[in-house]
Amino acid sequence: MxxxxxxxxxxxxxxxxxxxxxxxxHQPVKYVWHRDTDLGDLDCLILPGxxxxxxxxxxxxxxxxxxxxxxxxxxxxxxxxxxxxxxGFQILCEAGMLPGALMRNECLQYRCQSTHLFVENAETPFTxxxxxxxxxKMPISHGExxxxxxxxTLRTLKARNRIVFRYCTEAGDVTKDAxxxxxxxxxxxxxxxxxxxxxxxxxxERAAETAMGGTDGLLLFHxxxxxxxxxxxxxxx
Amino acid sequence: xxxxxxKVTLELALAHGLTAEEYDRIIRILGREPxxxxxxxxxxxxxxxxxxxxxxxxxxxxxxxxxHVLQGPGENAGIVDLGDGWALVLKMESHNxxxxxxxxxxxxxxxxxxxxxxxxxxxxxxxxxxxxxxxxPEDPKTRYLIGGVVSGISWYGNCFGVPNVGGEVAFxxxxxxxxxxxxxxxxxxxxxxxxxxRAEGVGNPVFYVGAKTGRDGIHGxxxxxxxxxEGAEERRPTVQVGDxxxxxxxLEACLEAMAGGAVVGIQDMGAAGLACCSSEMPSRAGTxxxxxxxxxxxxxxxxxxxxxxxxxxxERMLLVVAQGREEEVRxxxxxWELDAVEIGRVxxxxxxxxxxxxxxxxxxxxxxxxxxxxxxxxxxxxPGWLAALHAFDPLSLPEPAxxxxxxxxxxxxxxxxxxxxxxxxxxQQVGINTLVLPGSDAGVLRIKGTxxxxxxxxxxxxxxxxxxxxxxxxxxxxxxxRNLACSGARPLAVTDCLNFGSPERPEIxxxxxxxxxxxxxxxxxLEIPVVSGNVSFYNETEGEAILPTPVIGMAGLLEDxxxxxTQWFKSAGDRIALIGPDAxxxxxxxxxxxxxxxxxxRPAPLDLRVERDVQAACRAAIEAGLVSSxxxxxxxxxxxxxxxxxxxxxxxxxxxxxxxxxxxxxxxLFGEGPSRIVVSVPPRAQRHFESLMGECQxxxxxxxxxxxxxxxxxxxxxxxxxxxxxxxAHAWRTGFDRYVG
Numbered sequence: 001m002x003x004x005x006x007x008x009x010x011x012x013x014x015x016x017x018x019x020x021x022x023x024x025x026h027q028p029v030k031y032v033w034h035r036d037t038d039l040g041d042l043d044c045l046i047l048p049g050x051x052x053x054x055x056x057x058x059x060x061x062x063x064x065x066x067x068x069x070x071x072x073x074x075x076x077x078x079x080x081x082x083x084x085x086x087x088g089f090q091i092l093c094e095a096g097m098l099p100g101a102l103m104r105n106e107c108l109q110y111r112c113q114s115t116h117l118f119v120e121n122a123e124t125p126f127t128x129x130x131x132x133x134x135x136x137k138m139p140i141s142h143g144e145x146x147x148x149x150x151x152x153t154l155r156t157l158k159a160r161n162r163i164v165f166r167y168c169t170e171a172g173d174v175t176k177d178a179x180x181x182x183x184x185x186x187x188x189x190x191x192x193x194x195x196x197x198x199x200x201x202x203x204x205e206r207a208a209e210t211a212m213g214g215t216d217g218l219l220l221f222h223x224x225x226x227x228x229x230x231x232x233x234x235x236x237x
Numbered sequence: 238x239x240x241x242x243x244k245v246t247l248e249l250a251l252a253h254g255l256t257a258e259e260y261d262r263i264i265r266i267l268g269r270e271p272x273x274x275x276x277x278x279x280x281x282x283x284x285x286x287x288x289x290x291x292x293x294x295x296x297x298x299x300x301x302x303x304x305h306v307l308q309g310p311g312e313n314a315g316i317v318d319l320g321d322g323w324a325l326v327l328k329m330e331s332h333n334x335x336x337x338x339x340x341x342x343x344x345x346x347x348x349x350x351x352x353x354x355x356x357x358x359x360x361x362x363x364x365x366x367x368x369x370x371x372x373x374p375e376d377p378k379t380r381y382l383i384g385g386v387v388s389g390i391s392w393y394g395n396c397f398g399v400p401n402v403g404g405e406v407a408f409x410x411x412x413x414x415x416x417x418x419x420x421x422x423x424x425x426x427x428x429x430x431x432x433x434x435r436a437e438g439v440g441n442p443v444f445y446v447g448a449k450t451g452r453d454g455i456h457g458x459x460x461x462x463x464x465x466x467e468g469a470e471e472r473r474p475t476v477q478v479g480d481x482x483x484x485x486x487x488l489e490a491c492l493e494a495m496a497g498g499a500v501v502g503i504q505d506m507g508a509a510g511l512a513c514c515s516s517e518m519p520s521r522a523g524t525x526x527x528x529x530x531x532x533x534x535x536x537x538x539x540x541x542x543x544x545x546x547x548x549x550x551x552e553r554m555l556l557v558v559a560q561g562r563e564e565e566v567r568x569x570x571x572x573w574e575l576d577a578v579e580i581g582r583v584x585x586x587x588x589x590x591x592x593x594x595x596x597x598x599x600x601x602x603x604x605x606x607x608x609x610x611x612x613x614x615x616x617x618x619x620p621g622w623l624a625a626l627h628a629f630d631p632l633s634l635p636e637p638a639x640x641x642x643x644x645x646x647x648x649x650x651x652x653x654x655x656x657x658x659x660x661x662x663x664x665q666q667v668g669i670n671t672l673v674l675p676g677s678d679a680g681v682l683r684i685k686g687t688x689x690x691x692x693x694x695x696x697x698x699x700x701x702x703x704x705x706x707x708x709x710x711x712x713x714x715x716x717x718x719r720n721l722a723c724s725g726a727r728p729l730a731v732t733d734c735l736n737f738g739s740p741e742r743p744e745i746x747x748x749x750x751x752x753x754x755x756x757x758x759x760x761x762x763l764e765i766p767v768v769s770g771n772v773s774f775y776n777e778t779e780g781e782a783i784l785p786t787p788v789i790g791m792a793g794l795l796e797d798x799x800x801x802x803t804q805w806f807k808s809a810g811d812r813i814a815l816i817g818p819d820a821x822x823x824x825x826x827x828x829x830x831x832x833x834x835x836x837x838x839r840p841a842p843l844d845l846r847v848e849r850d851v852q853a854a855c856r857a858a859i860e861a862g863l864v865s866s867x868x869x870x871x872x873x874x875x876x877x878x879x880x881x882x883x884x885x886x887x888x889x890x891x892x893x894x895x896x897x898x899x900x901x902x903x904x905x906l907f908g909e910g911p912s913r914i915v916v917s918v919p920p921r922a923q924r925h926f927e928s929l930m931g932e933c934q935x936x937x938x939x940x941x942x943x944x945x946x947x948x949x950x951x952x953x954x955x956x957x958x959x960x961x962x963x964x965x966a967h968a969w970r971t972g973f974d975r976y977v978g
Contacts, residue, residue, distance in 0.1 A: 009573065009574060055482075
């Protein structure tokens with residue numbers, strides 16, 4: 001499985017994703033510059049965390065209009081997978097690849113802490129190796145992670161089972177106390193209609209080694225790599 | 238000379254912070270009156286901030302050499318060898334004055350400046366720490382300052398993408414008008430890829446790279462070299478405005494240009510901006526430099542040569558590029574959407590020549606601005622106030638009626654209580670190296686591709702320094718090293734940030750001189766070189782000086798990352814041991830400060846030989862895999878250390894402890910003394926631990942057992958404290974938040 005990790009000016013989780021994919025998962029991985037639009041040789045594109053363009057204007061707003069992001073609809077239409085974490089999720093929302101918006105945390109402060117995620121949908125290529133109701137531990141690090149969608153969009157997300165992760169307690173209870181940023185209904189991650197574009201605020205790459213405090217983040221990659229193996233190869237080039 | 242420049246007079250020189258003697262000296266050097274631009278250059282380069290003119294004679298005492306030191310003081314940052322081809326770059330700096338005037342931007346640009354000091358050496362910053370001091374926590378102004386400073390640090394560091402892995406926040410009324418914001422940064426560089434701030438190679442082009450120049454921060458260095466009077470807020474325009482996004486681009490572009498080999502020398506345009514770079518870089522290399530200011534990218538119109546030279550606009554660097562490789566540098570910076578403009582050349586005549594539109598506006602020997610800056614040996618005097626303070630006997634106060642209440646009050650004191658409110662606003666993990674997050678004795682980071690890790694910490698107990706600057710400063714070194722020992726690391730190097738009042742007062746300069754002596758002595762005894770640092774004088778407002786606060790930043794090495802150890806108890810059944818001597822005192826203690834609002838008495842003596850042995854014993858036990866936790870007993874004494882070990886980890890675990898009686902119970906529980914470490918030892922390792930301590934020849938004893946839902950402290954068989962973990966955790970977790978929440 002060939003991964004690409006996008007670098008926007010201001011991205012900082014690029015090296016971390018590159019390291020985990022290359023050194024921990026031993027999958028082929030390369031960096032993709034934000035001006036590149038030729039994604040032909042990739043199976044999965046990662047939009048990492050950071051402050052693309054300083055997050056000036058709104059988090060992800062400028063990157064959401066960059067050449068590489070404008071090439072995403074074609075990439076997805078050809079069967080490519082996209083995983084946006086943290087700033088990547090914000091960019092996907094700004095680009096209209098995922099519905100809703102990520103607003104300033106309810107506490108009005110940046111939050112870097114460990115969170116627990118309730119797996120709501122275990123049928124996406126990113127979560128296929130998980131059980132519904134499974135609890136994953138992954139850290140967050142953001143100032144603007146409060147997910148919001150209008151009631152109509154929220155209904156659609158629920159009806160189509162597109163809410164993938166919700167913040168929960170260690171025991172798996174989706175409670176207000178377990179919500180670190182005031183996200184609507186504790187939403188931490190969602191997918192597009194086809195299930196091939198995942199946006200989540202937590203950092204799976206920071207939970208990919210025991211030394212870093214846990215390996216639950218790897219489960220997303222295992223699911224993804226497994227999905228590809230099952231399908232033969234995904235990209236219908 | 239620019240037409241609009243004011244005429245240079247003695248009055249104008251005085252207004253620039255120069256003395257009449259210094260002004261005469263400038264005229265002698267130049268053989269004429271300086272131009273307005275030259276006056277600006279001298280006033281900035283000869284300021285305390287740049288020239289260390291009051292501190293230089295004392296700083297010479299510091300031990301700076303060791304076989305593993307690759308770069309000592311005198312560059313943008315110090316460097317030590319880590320083995321495996323890696324080197325660690327470290328530096329700490331203050332941004333006290335700007336942070337008081339404008340806490341958010343002041344603290345943010347403090348982070349920006351220290352990051353540039355690290356990556357200008359060719360290193361990628363891998364961690365920051367911050368050491369903060371504030372005044373009365375009850376005062377609304379303090380809440381405003383903390384909020385601003387923490388969010389400024391958070392904003393800049395998070396956006397740039399560097400983890401914050403530790404530091405300290407302490408409170409004392411003496412910081413009310415002058416808080417301290419010290420930021421430390423460490424970075425990793427291949428030892429054969431180190432860059433220095435030297436303008437080598439006559440004829441090499443000089444490039445200005447990074448953000449554009451504006452009028453912000455003009456005379457920041459001069460401001461940092463003066464005491465505050467009423468109306469300090471009016472100096473807000475001297476505070477720079479940060480842009481961490483540009484800094485991130487600058488980092489990537491600089492490292493890319495360095496990797497290609499086009500860069501000969503590089504320096505951050507920090508304090509005193511272009512003036513500082515264009516004189517210090519050639520001065521270090523024995524060359525000269527000429528610059529044409531009309532080429533400097535500007536974001537404001539009508540800037541004078543004086544303003545361009547002295548601007549402290551952030552996120553800028555000066556590069557000396559290998560002749561013929563100019564295009565390479567332009568291409569890299571264009572890729573990162575940054576300006577890179579050739580503004581001058583390295584010359585061989587030792588002069589700094591500044592032109593504006595071809596017209597000469599300054600011509601000065603670079604050495605006159607740098608090495609030949611005045612150096613003073615001003616008088617020092619032992620403060621008269623010390624005798625009365627030392628005469629106070631804390632044991633003349635009555636014992637507390639309720640020891641449980643006293644312990645809870647201490648745990649809830651904002652200096653001791655959990656700082657989670659602060660560090661959860663900082664990214665602690667970006668880079669995926671952080672093995673031990675904030676909240677233990679030191680932050681620990683792995684070095685990818687090796688089995689090694691580094692540990693980093695900052696420390697200073699200003700109350701002890703105030704009461705005894707020599708021993709207090711030595712203690713700061715000892716404590717920092719002890720923090721590292723508790724994490725499993727061997728100390729490698731010190732970077733210091735010396736915060737004091739006005740050196741023009743003999744009592745303050747005495748504090749400084751004594752503190753330097755203490756640091757030197759401790760560093761020699763513990764064999765830790767000082768490789769970089771910063772002096773911040775004039776931390777006074779309206780005649781009131783801060784507590785003398787020499788902050789020690791220290792980095793250490795763990796040969797095996799697996800040795801890393803945290804401060805909290807892990808498993809019921811582990812035996813608790815106290816390594817170290819019994820010598821403690823309530824003089825200058827947190828107990829006295831919190832329960833009696835008093836700063837007096839004499840701190841317990843520090844024996845550096847015992848300190849060294851205790852640390853070695855702790856490390857040996859860790860390396861042999863014999864301890865589950867190790868925690869330094871510092872502020873609040875043994876009772877607080879035990880309570881912290883019980884509740885600071887992911888899961889609270891109680892303990893039952895029989896403390897060795899040291900006389901009065903308040904002394905036993907809350908007395909503070911150096912060289913004391915609380916470790917927990919799994920039962921399987923008990924025998925081995927006992928024999929190892931015997932071999933190390935250090936005082937030690939088992940004092941209790943981990944387990945239970947309570948912390949029980951007994952002395953002489955009678956229970957003094959029996960508190961539920963919930964009670965302890967509540968006090969410790971909410972103590973800080975109640976002032977800031």
